[in-house]
Amino acid sequence: MRSARAAGPRRAVSLRWKISAVIAAVSILVAAALSVIVHVTYARRQADDARRLQAERVELLLREYRRSGQAVFGGRLDDPALPPDLRAAVRGGAVATALRRTGEGTFVWAAAGVDGRVLSLRSDYRHRLDDLAALDRVLLLGSAAVVACGGLAGIAIGARLSRRLRRAAAAASRVTAGDRTVRVGAAVGGRSHDEAAELAHAVDAMAEALQARLEAERRVTADIAHELRTPLTGLTTAAELLPPGRMTELVQGRIRVLRALVEDVLEVARLDTATERPELSDIALGRFVSRRATALAPGAHVRVRTDTVVATDPRRLERILANLLANAVRHGAEPVTVEVDGTRIAVHDRGPGFPGDLLRDGPARFRKGGDRTTGGHGLGLTIAAGQAAVLGARLTFANPPGGGALATLDLPPARPCPA
Template identity: 65%
Template sequence: MSLRWRITLAIALVSTLVALALSLTVHFAYAYRQAEQARQLQTQRLELALEEYDRTGQPGLRSQLNDPKLPDRLREAASEGGTAAMVTQTPQGAVVWAALSTTGGDTLSLRSSYQPQLDDRASLDRVLLMGAAALIATGTGAGVVIGARLSRRLRHAAAAAARVADGDYSTRVSAAVGGRSRDEAAELAQAVDAMSSALQNRLQAERQVTADIAHELRTPLTGLTTAAELLPEGRSTELVRGRIAVLRDLVEDVLEVARLDTATELPELSDIAVGDFVTRRVATYSSEPEVRVATETVVATDPRRLERVLANLVSNAYNHGRPPVVVEVDGPRVRVRDHGPGFPDEVLAEGPGRFRKGSGGGHGLGLTIAVGQARVLGARLSFTNADADGGAVAVLELPVSEGEDAPGR
């Protein structure tokens, strides 16, 4: 249940309880007041009847002497002296009684119908019922309005926070929440904005440091490469040149990650046939994987970045998996699968991490670069493990704009 309906339900419940409490209070107070007034009036009438009886010796005002229908409890109370009155329920309806003892020891009583008072109380109960219904309806309506407003503000805040999480650090949650009220939602939005600004500054500093270090390493690395070319041929020279090549690739990868982190990279779009493109690019690898094209599709994408993603996925399959490596093309969807142990649990749960190395060596930036380049292309790159006979599966889904060829067309 959403927060909106929780608030509505809570206000409706409180409104119901308040309406019930007020209605019961008014009902019982009015009933008590009615009974008290009826007893007082019946007592006054009986005293007048007693005066008539003392003067004429005959009961007056419809009073009766030693009425056999008089309740025993009232008869006993009258015999103790004074005037007693009570309201009772009889098969003929509600009755108000009054009784007292005469000087001769007899019991003089007076009985009247209590039904008019009950009719008045029923009319009051109907009014109370309509008032309670109006109160509940008003409270529920107010709950819907209040809950909808708060829920809408929180949804806007959540959407803005999601955009921040996706890298749009210019988004401000407080602007998305809106309103001038200084309530908890506004305080939450301000706290998220402050956290976003602090995180943005920290990430920017880290990216700048990473880019600066990688850039500064290029100059000495160029010198090392030149010096290595001047060394005499031999085993030691080959080892030095190999380590320099690894270092050069690492520096280039770090610079590429730094550029992708800035979220300013833009693709240079061209129309390409995905199946033909993948087949030709894969054929250049020394360990050529198997390519299967189920459906050919023409998409507008950046060939250089797509080739980079494809190369990293295939290289990762050979370095950390086992042959055979199969590349399947189905329209704008490219699936790369090996038959090794599969992706680690942390990759499946959190995605690729920088410098997270597998058993096949490398410096752990290949999948990170692939994800970053896919993001620039507007594509979706997902990682799973095959259930049948094991192996890691990476699926790249290229965006298809309206008017382009779709699978099966």
């Protein structure tokens, strides 16, 4: 059970919105690139067509001029508005075209040299620009439709993947909580054999392997503890037959310690099976803790801020309280205080505090380290955490700023205690 107090998790951005944003961004880039390409290509083709058509017209004017000696059909001789570069390009009888933009608008020119003079023709380019603007509007609407469809497709794809991953995470959490019937692959569902399905099957395989290993370890531990009961019974009987004396007392004391250790190991093995069920009954928590704490640790100070009636298992709750008080008395320092506030029970001592690995990883069996675990086996807090899980309670450990060690048990919600 994790006990260190950590900051709340940062709110993660949903995978659905990340995928949607990426697809929308790609759609915008593709639509913009295609629109630019189509615009440039169409504009260039329009200009080429206009210049070719204007060149054909000026050649027709040139033939009429040679036949009649006059400029007809809008043609002009030596037009002063003719661009200088176009005038220079037609010297020697050549034909040239140009597209020019002026303050009056955009025009397409064609000119040809004849008899030392320049015959030119100017046509308005406005209608072609109107066609290009209409094309731009169509491209804009098409791009918006592409981006909208891409965004909706991204939302749909991302929502499906996100939904499957959330189901996988929920199933994995249930597996972590000890539910052996849950399979992540079944929770993910779907007929597609994609990465999400592969991940789910890999998690299931890992969970089954870990469960098999834990089950094997639990069976070995339980078998060893059961096998030790028989010789312990014989040792206890033999020790009672020894003559009174100091050595007899030492042997009997060690046998009692060994018997208590074997019983603790058996209890841990039972809690590991995750099959333990509480026998609930209504108790007044403040009065219950006051009586039990006084009996278990006579030197402890008990304060009841708010008394409530809770539905819990008295035997398991007493076991948790006994282990927490024993840990505080054995490894802490006086004064030891027990405070009841609603459904919360806090056991505080003034010792050196819990070791860092316990705050980081929670209690672990047979782990020693730091002043608080010297001489112990790590089973007391492990059993307390396991019994708390059976009760649906939350047991946390902390070293308060004022010093010492603080163990807090939060039971499920309760109703006020009647006066």
